Amino acid sequence: MTGVWLRPQRPSRSGPPLSRDRIVAAAVELLDREGVGGLTMRRLAEHLDAGSTTLYWHVATKDDVVDLALDHIFGEVRLPDGRDTDAGRDGDAGRDSDAGRDGYAESDRDWRVDVEGLLLGWRAAMLRHPWSAALLGRPMLGPNVLTRTEFLQAALRRSGLVEPDLGAATYALANYVIGSAVTLAPWQRPDSPEPPREAAREHLAAQRDRYPTLVDTGHLDDRDWEATFRQGLTYLLDGLAVRTRD
Amino acid sequence: MTGVWLRPQRPSRSGPPLSRDRIVAAAVELLDREGVGGLTMRRLAEHLDAGSTTLYWHVATKDDVVDLALDHIFGEVRLPDGRDTDAGRDGDAGRDSDAGRDGYAESDRDWRVDVEGLLLGWRAAMLRHPWSAALLGRPMLGPNVLTRTEFLQAALRRSGLVEPDLGAATYALANYVIGSAVTLAPWQRPDSPEPPREAAREHLAAQRDRYPTLVDTGHLDDRDWEATFRQGLTYLLDGLAVRTRD
DNA sequence: ACCTGAACACCGTTCAAGT
DNA sequence: ACCTGAACACCGTTCAAGT
Secondary structure: OOHHHOOOOOOOOOOOOOOHHHHHHHHHHHHHHHOHHHOOHHHHHHHOOOOHHHHHHHOOOHHHHHHHHHHHHHOOOOOOOOOOOOHHHOOOOOOOOOOOOOOOOHHHOOHHHHHHHHHHHHHHHHHHOOHHHHOOOOOOOOHHHHHHHHHHHHHHHHOOOOOOHHHHHHHHHHHHHHHHHHHHHHHOOOOOOOOOHHHHHHHHHOOOOOOHHHHHHOOOOOOOHHHHHHHHHHHHHHHHHHHHHO | OOHHHOOOOOOOOOOOOOOHHHHHHHHHHHHHHHOHHHOOHHHHHHHOOOOHHHHHHHOOOHHHHHHHHHHHHHOOOOOOOOOOOOHHHOOOOOOOOOOOOOOOOHHHOOHHHHHHHHHHHHHHHHHHOOHHHHOOOOOOOOHHHHHHHHHHHHHHHHOOOOOOHHHHHHHHHHHHHHHHHHHHHHHOOOOOOOOOHHHHHHHHHOOOOOOHHHHHOOOOOOOOHHHHHHHHHHHHHHHHHHHHHO
16 A cells, blocks of 8 residues: 555644643634634634644633733733733743842832823723733633732732731722723724724614713813723722721 | 425524524524533534624624624623613623613712622623633723723723823723732633632632742632722722821 | 524544554 | 534524515
8 A cells, every 4th residue: 555645744733732822822813803702602613723622632612812912912001010920831921020139128119000000001001902901701710910919919918908808909900901801802902893883873862851060071082091091090099098098 | 407495495593583693693502511622613502503603794794803802891881870771782781771871970980889780790890701701811902991991091081180190090990800800810710620619719829938928818719809999999099088187 | 583404614522542 | 632524502694475
């Protein structure tokens, strides 16, 4: 038998062998490009030159992929610390990391600056990957999320807060960023080709009698969303400072 | 031909004819009972004694059903006003409505009480229907949401806020409730039979070195979540009051 | 105007089998 | 240890057809 010559050579998998990391990276890319609807085990596999069922060797379920992809993007959030050694090899480097472990005391850092820096980065990461907002209704326990939450709470503690206010403040701030991203992200391309802000604006304007205040303030008009976010953050931190002072 | 006797009588649709309202009600019931994964056009139709494709006469797409179901549950949020004539016949009554249009001036109402009342109800409605958190990453433009947002902003205006602070405050508060629900809801039954809080708690405790502060404060322990929510709301409103005073 | 079944182009996941 | 194809039990949606 001539064997070898007739049998088609194995498709010669391009690139390195499959791995959880490569799967997650491909998933994020797919989600970025095509939104939540674009993520399919079959298409993901195709993207990786693999059989679709191969993925199940590295991952138990599609939900796992989603959880990993979500945590992955939180790895992009810089700790204002400069100390970016992400927990568990999950964060992506991609950015130059000038690990600033210079020798001044932790407690000297301005907690408010740290909180603002972290949350601004948190929000930005979510808006860079607008699909994240649609996948959020699940427990977030990945290493990247936990690391950022730890940083947040550690900063808050430096302000003098103690339990139960410390926990309340942590949740308040985290929930505020999350809510802000959930509200804003769906208006970003390309997830929803549907309602461009304009249509919604007109829909609202046509009902001035029902929503006088909203129409008055131009509730759905474009505005400086980062400034709006910052403003709300100021309210929260000011209210926190009241507690901190006594 | 004997005709009638041989042909199976039409299955005799139980109940009234199909309608958008009945579809939405059934969808909410299905979601309540089985979570996001339980909502299927086929199962929804079955639930209504209808052919699955019949739904498409009343509704353009499954996403429509989801949008309608979501807005529907916001109809459950009472306006502290007492004035519950929901916009557009969408809110469900279900609760006794003592429309209190008694003759004292709008502006006499305590805006802070109104805001707190509305947001507490808003949060409660979402937690009664935990699936709502998972479906949130889409523009919310339904009449029930808009009516509640209008009420919120109108109350805030009575505090003396003007643009752009008024809009910022509205978004800050709305985003805070939304984020709070998104964070808490996934821990509710029966959407995720998966991670009972306990497992997550142990996972965290096992990494005290990585997350010292979080472990210290018992970040994932059970706590009084409504009190925690109220506390955060207090921070926000206190911070707002600072602006209001000058 | 409203409802239907058949059919299309997909899904996620399992599993016995290959190397 | 890693990868595969075939197969199962589903999906959302379209459409010609019925009443």
